[in-house]
Amino acid sequence: MASVLRFFLIIAILFYFIFIMYFLRKKALHLKYCILWLVCGIVMMVFILFPQLLEELSKMLGIISPVNTLFACELFFLMLILMSITSIVSKQNEKSKRTIQQLALLEKRIRELEEEKEGKS
Amino acid sequence: MKVLIIIPAYNEANNIVAVIEKLKKDFSNADYVIINDCSKDDTLRICREHQYQYLDLPLNLGIGGGVQTGYLYAYAYDYDIAIQIDGDGQHDTAFIQNVVDPIEQGQADVVIGSRFIDKEGFQSSFMRRFGIHFLSRLIRICCGANVKDVTSGYRAVGKRMIACYAQDYAQDYPEPEAIVMAALHGARIMEVPVVMKERLGGESSISGFRSIYYMLKVSLAIVIYRLTHKREG
Numbered sequence: 001m002a003s004v005l006r007f008f009l010i011i012a013i014l015f016y017f018i019f020i021m022y023f024l025r026k027k028a029l030h031l032k033y034c035i036l037w038l039v040c041g042i043v044m045m046v047f048i049l050f051p052q053l054l055e056e057l058s059k060m061l062g063i064i065s066p067v068n069t070l071f072a073c074e075l076f077f078l079m080l081i082l083m084s085i086t087s088i089v090s091k092q093n094e095k096s097k098r099t100i101q102q103l104a105l106l107e108k109r110i111r112e113l114e115e116e117k118e119g120k121s
Numbered sequence: 122m123k124v125l126i127i128i129p130a131y132n133e134a135n136n137i138v139a140v141i142e143k144l145k146k147d148f149s150n151a152d153y154v155i156i157n158d159c160s161k162d163d164t165l166r167i168c169r170e171h172q173y174q175y176l177d178l179p180l181n182l183g184i185g186g187g188v189q190t191g192y193l194y195a196y197a198y199d200y201d202i203a204i205q206i207d208g209d210g211q212h213d214t215a216f217i218q219n220v221v222d223p224i225e226q227g228q229a230d231v232v233i234g235s236r237f238i239d240k241e242g243f244q245s246s247f248m249r250r251f252g253i254h255f256l257s258r259l260i261r262i263c264c265g266a267n268v269k270d271v272t273s274g275y276r277a278v279g280k281r282m283i284a285c286y287a288q289d290y291a292q293d294y295p296e297p298e299a300i301v302m303a304a305l306h307g308a309r310i311m312e313v314p315v316v317m318k319e320r321l322g323g324e325s326s327i328s329g330f331r332s333i334y335y336m337l338k339v340s341l342a343i344v345i346y347r348l349t350h351k352r353e354g
Contacts, residue, residue: 097182097292101190104156104176105197 001051001066009048016041036084040077047073122201122225124151126217127191129184130208134163140210141173147214154194155208158187184274185295189286192278196287204277209320212275213242216315220277223311230282230308233268233300234275234315242316252336256297259340263347266304268312271297275315282308291342294335298342305352 020037023029047054047070058069126144130137137155144153154174157165159181168175176190188205195203202224206212216234223229236242237253244250256271274296278286282303291298303310 093292096180097186097189100178100180100182101186101193104178104190105194107179108176108194 001048001054005067006048006051009044013041013045013048033084033088036077036081040074040081043073043077044070123199124202124204124221125191125195125198125200126151126153127156127188127195127203127205128153128208129156129158129187129191129205130160130164131158131181131184131187132160132162132164133208134160134167136210137164137167137173137208138171140206140208140214141171144206144214144217148217151204151217152200154191156187156190158182158184183293185290185292188274188295189290192283192286192290195283200283201280202277203283205274207274211243211317211320213316213318216275216313217277219313220275220315223313224277224279228309229311230279231300231303231310232277233270233273233310233312234277235268235270235273235312236315236317237269238312238314239316241314243319248332252332255336256339256343259343260297260300260304263343264301264304264352266300266310268300268310270312271300273315273317275317278303279308282306294339294342297339298346301343301346302350305347305350307353 017038020029020034020041024031024034051066054066054069058064058066061069063069063072126148128137128140128144133140141153141155152174154176155168157168157175157177159178165175165177167173176194178187178190182190191205192203202221204217204220206214206217212234220232220234223232236244237250245253253270253272257269260266260268260271285302285306286299289302300310
C-alpha cells in the first residue's frame, strides 16, 4: 500500500474515533450499540499500521491488491452492523407493540374503575 | 365456560354498530371486546356513545397486533374460549355457535370458520381462491394441518392456544401463520362451514402489488416458522 494512502487512512480513522468518542460523551450513542463500530475501527487501524498482516491475509485469500482486502473487511463489518441494526429495530418494534397493548388494557381498566367510582358517588 | 369475542376494528364507523347489535342478538351469552386500532374515523366515539366494550390502542398496530391485544385480554381475564370476527360485517355472527361448539365439546383447540366447505355466500375472486389454495397446500406440507380457508379471520380458540397467541402472534397477515403455530403446538384444528358476505364499504387491504407481497411474505413466514420451530405437545 502506498504510504500516502496509509497516511490518509490513519487520519481518517483517527477522525472516526474522535467522532465516536464525541457522540459517546454527549450520550448520543449507546456504547452497547457502537461496540461493533469500535471493533471495526480497531481492526482497520491494525491493518493499516501493520501492512505485512494485510499482505499476508491478501496472499492467503488470493487477492492481488491488499487495499481490496481492506475494502472487503470494511464491507463485512458494514453488513454486520446493518444486521445488528435490523435486529435492534425488530426488538424495539416488539417492545413498543407490547407497551401499546398493555396501555390499551390499562386504559380500559381505568375507565371501568372510574365508571364504578362515579356510580357509587 | 367464559367466552370472549374479539372484534378488531380499523375505521369501521359505518359498520361497527350493525356488527355489535347483530352479535348481541345472535350470541348473547358471551362477552365481547372491540379493539379500536387507532381508527382515524369516528369508531372510538361511536363505541363510547353506545357504551360498547372496547380497547383503545393509542397507536396503530395493524391487524396482528390488534387481534393479539384481544388474546392478551382473554388471557388476563382468564377466558376459556376466544372467538375472533372481523369488524367490517363480512362475518355473519349467526354462525358463532357452530364455531364454538367443537371447543366446548372438547373436540378441537382451534376452529376455523370456512367459506369453502359448503361453498355458500361470498366465495372471493378466482385469483384469491387460487392464492388461498396454494397457502393451504403449503401449510399441509409444512405441518400436516388440513385447512381449506387458511386466510379466514373467523375463528375460535381454546384456552391453551389463547395463552400461546397472547405470547406470540404475527404482526401483519397473521391468519395462515397462526394455523401453523397452532399445529406445531399440537392443537387439534377443525374447520366448520360459515357464510361470509362481500364487504359493504371500504377497500380490501390487499390488492395489486400488495397481493404479490402478501403471498411472498406469508409463504416465507410459514416456511421459516416451520424451519425454526420444533413440534411441541
